[in-house]
Amino acid sequence: MGDTVTTGVGKTTQGADVLASAVGAVRTWGGTEVADDPHALGVAAVALEIAEQLHVELSLRFAVAAGALLHDIGKALLDQEILSKPGPLDDDEREHVQTHPEAGAAALPTTIPSCIRAVVRSHHERWDGRGYPDGIGSTAIPLEARIVAVADAFQAMLEDRPYRDARTRRDAVDEVLRSAGTQFDPACVRAFAQLPRTASLRS
């Protein structure tokens, strides 16, 4: 997976190793359930590939992977009936669901690094400032959260939900590309578009 980077101690670390160490760390923090969740693992794998494509430093790659695994941990604190409702949500229900980034970040152990907490809190922020919970935009959103936002949206589109079917891979790629500069950081989308898993699907 991805390119190989040299760490400060002369060893080499690849994306698969970063993901494995993030899974291990999340388990030790008590997040075994999310470390085994197929959506979280899928988001982490795509997010890590984007981070590698952007050539971000190794510590940030780890934050991206661990943050991606933990991003929706706040959903465990929501009313599960609303979360699994097989239809559109009303305003109150949507507002309730939108508390999960803030609730998740607040629920993390205090020992978790702030860059990982930032992914949990800010993965639904948008580049144009119209996201939540803080309505911050552009580079005010931590890079690790901007990366995970792209991976989360892409992965979610490939999965069935109670209220809609999965979209095709090609459709999902197109939707991400269309959302550059509005929902997503254009640089993260450019990196996403270069990945082997998506480059051949671009229309």
Ligand SMILES: [Fe+2]
């Ligand atoms: Fe989320």
